[in-house]
Amino acid sequence: MxxxxxxxxxxxxxxxxxxxxxxxxxxxxxxxxxxxxxxxxxxxxxxxxxxxxxxxxxxxxxxxxxxxxxxxxxxxxxxxxxxxxxxxxxxxxxxxxxxxxxxxxxxxxxxxxxxxxxxxxxxxxxxxxxxxxxxxxxxxxxxxxxxxxxxxxxxxxxxxxxxxxxxxxxxxxxxxxxxxxxxxxxxxPLILQELERKGIEDLCYLAQGKRGQVFTGVIDQNRLVKSHISKKLYLKVCIKIKHPESQAEERIENETKWLQLLNKSGIGPRYLFSGKGYLAYQYVEGTPLMQWITTAEKKEIILVLQEILKQCSILDQRGINKEEMHHPIKHILIDKDNFPWMIDFERCTETEKPKNVTQFLEFLRRISPELEKKGVKIVPQDLTILAQKYKKEHDPEAFRAIVALLS
Ligand SMILES: C[S@@+](CC[C@H](N)C(=O)[O-])C[C@H]1O[C@@H](n2cnc3c(N)ncnc32)[C@H](O)[C@@H]1O
CATH class of the missing domain: 3.40.50.150 (Vaccinia Virus protein VP39)
Known part of the structure; x- marks a missing residue:
């Protein structure tokens, strides 16, 4: 030797x-x-x-x-x-x-x-x-x-x-x-180092937008709650950090605030933890809405759209605008149990005139030809009338009628 x-x-x-x-x-x-x-x-x-x-x-x-x-x-x-x-x-x-x-x-x-x-x-x-x-x-x-x-x-x-x-x-x-x-x-980069020290393993780059970068990783759940279990229970997580070149300030902090609040109403993936410039939440294994519609059955589509409308009305009741419900192509994922998960709350704002339901109805009006192919018939004119009625005073009657329209 x-x-x-x-x-x-x-x-x-x-x-x-x-x-x-x-x-x-x-x-x-x-x-x-x-x-x-x-x-x-x-x-x-x-x-x-x-x-x-x-x-x-x-x-x-x-x-x-x-x-x-x-x-x-x-x-x-x-x-x-x-x-x-x-x-x-x-x-x-x-x-x-x-x-x-x-x-x-x-x-x-x-x-x-x-x-x-x-x-x-x-x-x-x-x-x-x-x-x-x-x-x-x-x-x-x-x-x-x-x-x-x-x-x-x-x-x-x-x-x-x-x-x-x-x-x-x-x-x-x-x-x-x-x-x-x-x-x-x-x-x-310091943020990624901090995340590894918090116990995030297998950090991988997932995607990036103008304002943020998204990574995935896994964490032993025992690190999130006090636990005496020695067996590791891994949970897949999504991590958002500010894009190094983005000028947009406080986006991550904004999303952190709204996600924590909306989790209490059953909206959004489970918030895990956050720090300066980053946010960690449970990874949602799901298919983007439009892609999911192409393979789903009529009955499943109706239930999913009704659930999305329900979540939109909760946002409206809380006086929050998600800002992108007229085009939620990338922001709603449908999981294997056919539950729709809204993601990305960075643009949320507080408002007296929330328009999540009306924006989503506008989206439904636009995709009505695709829905019709799957046997889901909605008459655009009916939608417009009910949307106007709902818009005026967020009338629960009008909302129920909208939901019923989808059945
Ligand atoms: C190219 S030599 C470099 C030695 C010295 N650092 C130098 O610069 O001259 C590589 C060294 O790595 C050690 N090594 C190889 N595999 C290793 C491993 N899995 N863990 C720790 N050391 C390892 C070898 O025994 C060897 O001493």
Whole structure:
């Protein structure tokens, strides 16, 4: 067994340590300990945790620490982050990054050499596992110095970094014999880091609008309520954060306020938690209304439209305008039990003249040809008369007549 002897890649990452290392540093895959020893010399570094899967690397480093009376270094045998605890300002990683094709493997039968060189069959498998977990071990604002080579598949590495919601910047590249080395500075937007620390796992980008970005993730429900259950009960969540380029102020806060209030009337997906610039609610597994109508039965369509009208009238009674009921194409999802969920409350306003019911009737009038194809007949003129009557004084009689019109 042998340790990875410091090479061009080690020196490339070592060169940038003084600029970035500070506070608590993790050296993932410490090998000979070259990066750990560079970092610990800096006055701004408080502690270095030196991790390696290879027990020989840890034994050798412990020996060195003892012989040279080095302090503030914690060597730890760990398969990636499995034995790592706490958070770090900086993570250094010169990983095994070569693809393990058969020819290359034949060159070495030594297990620790293979561990040092090969990142997996394709070369980037280690990178995938590393970024899947790294976010949970970074302090807010934390940084990663990550090295890889042209043989690792640059595009794939960048895709992995981005998919795990990190941003990257190339610090330096260096051509050596058969490859080019890249050193990246990798960081995570603060809000996403905070969410991971709150226990949101598998954060994935879902969509974005002009004002916000939406992510999905999962959270162990035991973290939401005080619980003694040790079994994890995962719940899929939707997270909205303000679009970095949006000028619209307070949209997330507005949606947070209205969603909490409307949940009390049984409207909207379950509010979970919120913080500065983000909102988390239960993910609704459903089909957008118009798409759902194309596959649904007449009876189901009538019940769903009646329920939507009921929710619209609750909004009206509370003096809230949702602002988009005349075109609720993306804002109503129908779940597998045929229940319509209104989503997106960011544009809600308080008003003396709420118009959710009348706007939705206007929408029904427009889609009456599609409804007719499914056997749901509504006479547009009747709708107009009843809508006018309802509009005048939110007459419950008129509302009942509207609902009846759909049956
Ligand atoms: C390319 S060497 C880098 C060593 C040293 N940091 C340097 O820059 O010279 C990669 C190191 O990662 C370690 N390693 C490989 N797989 C690992 C894993 N799953 N968890 C922790 N360390 C691992 C290897 O044992 C090896 O020491």
């Amino acid at each position: 042998s340790l990875y002897p410091p090479a061009e890649d080690s020196y490339l990452i070592q060169k940038h340590i003084p600029e970035f290392a500070q506070g608590r540093v993790l050296d993932m895959g410490t090998g000979s300990g070259i990066l750990t020893l560079s970092a610990i010399r800096l006055s701004q570094v408080r502690e270095v945790v030196a991790a390696d899967k290879n027990p020989e690397a840890i034994t050798a480093l412990k020996k060195k620490i003892k012989e040279e009376h080095l302090r503030k270094i914690t060597p730890i045998e760990s398969d990636l982050f499995s034995a790592i605890q706490g958070s770090f300002e900086v993570i250094l990683c010169n990983p095994p990054y070569l693809p393990q094709d058969e020819e290359m493997s034949k060159l070495s039968t030594d297990h620790s050499t293979n561990l040092s060189l090969y990142g997996g069959k394709k070369g980037w498998e280690f990178t995938e596992k590393f970024f899947h977990e790294a976010g949970k071990f970074l302090f807010p604002g934390g940084k990663i110095l990550y090295l890889f080579s042209s043989l690792t598949n640059k595009k794939k590495v960048e895709e992995i970094i981005t998919r795990h919601l990190f941003t990257f910047r190339e610090l330096e590249r260096k051509k050596i014999a058969f490859e080019e080395l890249y050193l990246y500075l990798v960081e995570k």
